[in-house]
Amino acid sequence: MKNISRYAQLCPIIYGIGSASLLGEEVKKLGCSKVLVVSDENVSKIEFYKKCKKSLLDAGIELVEFNEVLPDPPDYIVNRGGEIARTEKIDAIVAVGGGSVMDAAKAINILINNPPPINQYFGNPVYKPGVPVVMVVTTAGTGSESTIVAVITDTVNGVKNSVLGAATLGILDPEATVTLPSEDTAHTGMDVFAHAAEAITAKLPNPKSELLASDAIKKIMKYLPIAFEDGTNIEARGNLLLASNFAGIAFNDALVHLGHAIAHSIGARFHVTHGEACALALPEVMKYAAGIDASKVKVVGEAMGISFAGNESSEEIGEIVAEAIRKFSKSMKIKSLKQLGISKEDLLNSADMIFKDPCYLFVPRELDREEVIKILENMYENY
């Protein structure tokens, strides 16, 4: 039924400067006493990680550290984390990190009460629930604390796949993100922008997703340039974490679509970060979306601060919003595909991958191969 939509709030959040100091007490409130702390090598070296550990130890929680998570977490890392969790008989998981760490933690949790390897849970068959998972977020990007999906690399078949798993509690402490370099801040911020803009223009949009996604875009427009210039601006960092969380809640229900199908495909083929790829795809995706329902693209534009005269055609709305996104991305020093050393021919050869990406299933209108090639060509020429 086309006009029925649904929304949910998956994971409660504690937000605020210094909120990570509550971590230990919150884990204790969940009735847990021995946790697997999941993180990666970089995060495990920063001061903030030590603060999280101290909070747990002060609350009398026993720790087992697993800091081996790699970007786009591979299946074998998840399997190893699961083995440690079972051997050590932990009763909760605490993830301290960005999207990869949070996704690895969700997947490890599946292996606590179900046999390995993680690969057999791709495609989301029924499995027994695990232990509480608390996420302390260190990048304002994926919003993984609010989504039910964990993206894992299937190294057997050389593709990305996903399992389902939710967090029990998310902690958003702006102090966690002040050390993030400006380039990473820009890339992760543009990922948030893409989650929000794609959720608003989704195949099955819903009012709550639109509300949260619009606010996420407003926050990105206002605070990303500030954090890009001055990473220590705590007000900007806090608002970016909220934007990431709001956009995560928005796309957990409304789902991302063509922009992410393109971003996953070119991200897998070329040396481009997920956020860069999202930023480069988004203007052309908004033009495509304007051809389906321009009023939704207008919502994206209005959240960006654009005033529409009211007599623009659908095509004009798409072009106005696309150009505003390009301008904003350029101000965040997002490089063009040419500058990234990618040839037009190689880019156009990515077209077939886009149709195979899981996000393609959620496009608001099916495309043929020529249309996808035209979109890729425009991404190359228009930015």
Ligand SMILES: [Fe+2]
């Ligand atoms: Fe994304």
